[in-house]
Amino acid sequence: MCLCKCDQVATLSTPLISLPRHPNPSSPTTVNNDLRSSSHTAVIAQIEQCTNIAQLKQVHAQMLRTGIFFDPYYIDYARQVFDQIPHPNLYTWNTLIRAYASSADPVESIFVFLDMLYGCSECPNKYTYPFVIKAASELRALLTGRAVHGMAIKSSLGLDIYILNSLVHFYGTCGDLDLARRVFVKTPKKDVVSWNSVITVFAQGNCPEEALELFKEMEAENVEPNDVTMVGVLSACGQKVDLEFGRWVCLYIARNGITENLTLNNAVLDMYVKCGSVEEAKILFDRMPEKDIVSWTTMLDGYAQSGNYDKAWRIFDAMPSQDIAAWNVLISSYEQSGKPKEALAVFNELQKSKSPIPDGVTLVNTLAACSQLGAIDLDKALEVFNSVESRDVFVWSAMISGFAMHGQGRDALDIFSKMLEAKVNPNAVTFTNLLCACSHAGLVDEGRMFFYQMEPAYGVVPGVKHYACMVDILGRSGNLEEAVELIEKMKIPPTASVWGALLGACGRNGSFELAEKACSHMLELDPRNHGLYVLLSNIYAKTGKWEEVSGLRKLVQDLGIKKERGCSSIEANGSVHEFLVGDNFHPMCKEIYSKLDEIAGRLKLVGYVPNKSHLLHFLEEEDMKDHALILHSEKLAIAFGLISLSPSQPIQVVKNLCVCGDCHTVAKLISKLYGRVILLRDRYRFHHFKDGHCSCNDYW
Template sequence: METLSTPLVSLPIQANPGAPTVKNDNRNRLVLSLIDRCISLKQLKQVHAYMLRTGLFFDAYSASKLFTAGTLSPFLSLEYARKVFDEILEPNLYTWNTLIRAYSWSPEPSESVKIFLRMLCESPYFPNKFTFPFLIKAATKLSRLGVGQVFHGLVVKSSFGDDVFILNSLIHFYASCGDLDFAYRVFVRIDEKDVVSWNSMISGYVQGGCFDKALELFREMEAENVKSNAVTMVGVLSACTKMKDLEFGRWICSYIEQNGIKMDLTLSNAMLDMYVKCGSVEDAKKLFDKMEEKDIVSWTTMIDGYAKLGEYDVAKSFLDAVPRQETATWNALISAYDQNGKPQEALAIFHQLQLSKNAKPDELTFVSTLSSCAQLGAMDVGEWIHANIKKQRMNLNCHLTTSLIDMYSKCGNLEKALDVFHSVERRDVFVWSSMIAGLAMHGRGRAAIDLFFRMHEAKVKPNAVTFTNVLCACSHSGLVEEGRMFFNQMEPVYGVVPGVKHYACMVDILGRAGLLEEAVEFIEKIPITPSASVWGALLGACKIHENVELAEQACSRLLELEPENDGALVLLSNIYAKTGKWDNVSELRKRMRVSGLQKERGWSSMEVNGTLHKFLAADNSHPLSKEIYSKLDEIVAKLKSSGHVTNKSLLLQLVDEEDMKEQALNLHSEKLAIAFGLISTGPSQPIRIVKNLRVCGDCHTVAKLISKLYDKEILLRDRLNIAIDVASTIEYLHHHSQPPMVHGDLKPSKVLLDHDMIPHVGDFGLAKFMSDHLLGTAPGTQSSSIGIKGIVGYVA
């Protein structure tokens, strides 16, 4: 077989390279045939050089063929093609269209429009029916509605208004720009719709979230006896997937088989996705086993499906069985673990990915892993990811920026969160919101509000997440009037309709401030049915202010909505215990035993040199258990010598012996973790502890004293067992930072001190203790836990 490695040197060279025409037709045909056989840009340039030397390039047809090869071939180089185009003396309309087409497919679609305008000015040609689809495609990629409308007007003026190919392009354009009404107007104008017309409109409805209209249009298509194809089915299956309509999805799968629609890989994957997301992994598995061809999407869909069902062993077996483990398959499992409250397992998979030779972490990997780091307080791993992002010179886009700010904030390092925020030029609403949340959870309510106004000055429009975070900041800094102001301005000023989270935040703001009657009146005026989170906020406020009667009412309403919410019963039990109603405590615990509900066991975790250590109350399973308890005895002795008296009233169990009460409090998991931290970290290394439940008042006080006695920075964080909205968190300019709000005669502190962010938002409480500060907790800043599984109050 002939190749292009050497043949050009053997071709005879034309004596007059400047001649505009070439006489040897056989040689010309040979040269032109070589263009079709080029498999690299280097070979094409060899042909180009020969054509210049022989004068063949000055033949319009020959030059056009060379240009087309450079523009549309698999090894295309638009830079080279553009240079060739500029050397063509009189490019014909086909050549102009080819260049417009190439740019419409490129990352620079705006060049298509520029070439079109140049064609109108420099050439004698007017666009034809082949020109407009490429221009409309460019406008689609640019998402420029006005530009596409201009081309639509030119189409009508050029008498191409009935060309079905152009009209199909316009349907896709308007749908992509979000103007579904105009897309449908174009659709109904087509007299003889082909299958592409129907597919374009169905896909437009799916992309625009009008899933019911997509299915309705498919039924109309059937009534018109238009034969569906694989593209139609992908669109319809996507609508079924979004609507979680498994029954109709199964009917579509039968329809595909009955009508002999060719099953390609894309359609098979769409069916797999429908089954998995509609909750039938069994059907997905049957289809998967029958598929002759599978790609990374097929495997990833199955991994994701089993992982989200909690069948992690099966998901891992699929990951191990993938013929070629690509990053996307690892991401599916890491993300599933992260989103289903298993951050430690997510980090374990991430570490396995690091050891893999076939895949490398990418942006999506880092986003999910940073979320897990935030949940666990695993800042060492988070810092490694941050360093790796810098090392790889990865673009710090808004997703990564938000995740880094969220991770540093939740790991207690507000300064690094601020550094990340200041290091980026582009900040979308989620980056701003993330920084606002970080300031809020660190007790800097006024700083969070200040940042909100800076966001407004930057012309970034706040969304529902932003207002959730601002209201949380008001709640945890006792800014009642500011909270009312922001809530009342949401819809009339900013166009954000208050949702369930915002109503719960307002109840939390009022409840923490002791305005329980106003909170009840607010709930009664809520225009939507109050959710469990609203009643949970009221219940948490009742715990702070020891209002038993109202707590019983709030708990009752909460349990009507969530009968299996064990956290609500535990919190009510804690309120009874704090007020000495031990008979009520026993009755509630008996009720929980009868109904099979169990209080989640408390644990605390700590990261040391990238390794997580987990402790239960009275735990002796740690390898350094003997050293830990020895250190704990030393701590207790130092506390007593410093005058500390254990607050036994915080023990929410009926224990008669005083010594037993004190011992029970001393063996709380966070105290074991602190003891471990003191023997395993360096002098300047802070102790960072995450607890899955609420940190009790005695542990809170003891942590302050240990920080002072041992000259050690200690960070304690509550982590509630609910999904964390990574996209909902903060930023602030350091020179405007303010200390936490102080009430009454409490001494000011430069330390951040804020107990739990409300759990329906997915945040936590964070308290930071420094040895050189005397801390006090402002009234009304204790937990106002929301009624979701995981509310626990002061339970060890």
């Protein structure tokens, strides 16, 4: 990565925004490279002065104690020593394979293993396989790992518990939870590590329910859990946002005498943060006997995610050192909470501070912030992208996502081809973004091709997000039967998002029976999803099932389910203006409503008839004001934009929910009648309105 080029990026997107605090330009922990290389020389000199094994062991112990043994520098040194051994024995080969497996360059581990198969007279043994499998896990190299698994079976080592436990971890890490579970089930005498491996991979593979089920099974089998088990269980609680169970786990840890340690405390901290209880996190944080960078970063994340940026910046300042993860937490939380300008401001601060150096995550979030700012800034995103020398898979994927959000499906596909040309292997995120691009641009055949090739050609097992995207692609294009078949064939249980994609398609294509089926599945999985009741209510209303509509309305009231209110914001003359549905609070509301009346008149002249099918019967009747236009927040924002911005300025609106069909039509007409460019970002994507057309080609 080249800093001077990134500086260019910083200047081209310098945002005029004030953050709660501007960090110090220099980070307290700048690594001094000169010092480091002189220490390398000293250690090597010490090793070379050794005349017997005892002395060598002493140096080794010292290196382990200070942690410098894991400095990549010494692996190269070890390799040089290894290369001078005329006939290394199996033990020596294993040592080198192990060193590479947990190094920054695990692929070397695989290469050494292959060299060993030809260059060593002995066969790989029960020690070799766990190291090689670990390297394959690090690399997410599903095909390589499978081959190694096969070799282990052929060498009659297929039932070794260490090898099986590594394999559970390996398959899980590669996304094949099904296979991970099968290996686990076949493990003859499961020990605590077997259980930990399977619980951990399910927790990390977005299957927290299964992870917790496995934990219960483990208890039933009377296997005593340890601290590592609890880390996995806490991670599952965090993902489920199940604070109550998380608290129970904390009690369980105390009652069962499981030793607290730094990692376990960090996992508890993370659980509290993910469950939204920053207060409990802070109490633990204050009483933790030992804290590391992860503890600080988790706490920082807690405050940032809850929008408490003052406290977040205070934590940031108090941290012993601000590594790139800490910066990334700030950038990503600003970016994800719809504050792309603040995100870019933090990126600028980072650039000014010179250290730490931005990594792939920084660029991903910065690119996302650029794309959030609209079409003009997508060009900036391209500049950021082009200025980065080391593009990892996430940077490429972020760029694909940027194009996907703007409905530029072909551009997304082009970027993907270039990524393959650059020899960067796509991962699960790449395919999610790619499928999303296909969905937004109506590229059905391409979507199908990617979906069915991702596993055989690239070793990426389709996850629930990929299924949801594929169902969406098929549903939107009217291939409802195929979408249903796909859901039925899923190897993993469909989530609410998968059924939601089908439901959306049903709404458009009018298949009410199927919609009811999808709804009942979704209600089981996500009973407090307000949007779902709205959709279901619409479906009942369309089929004239008024009794069901009123029953549903009562249910929603009884359950106390609140909907997310539609809210649009627009920036004009340096400040942000927010509008809610039928809002009367804006100081210029009189002008805005008279502008809307004028718009309504002009739209009527060109034959526009409000499309009331998008009105949400009964459930949203309070939103229905007696106006010529249905006053969704985006219309208010656009009207305000017409009044306040000069004709040459694009009207940029951000909406928290999905844009409705009527607002979409109105925006198209306004862009033509008033000769304005309108950029509307909704929950999922961008719409660029110009000359009466939208960039999404009415396909969203």
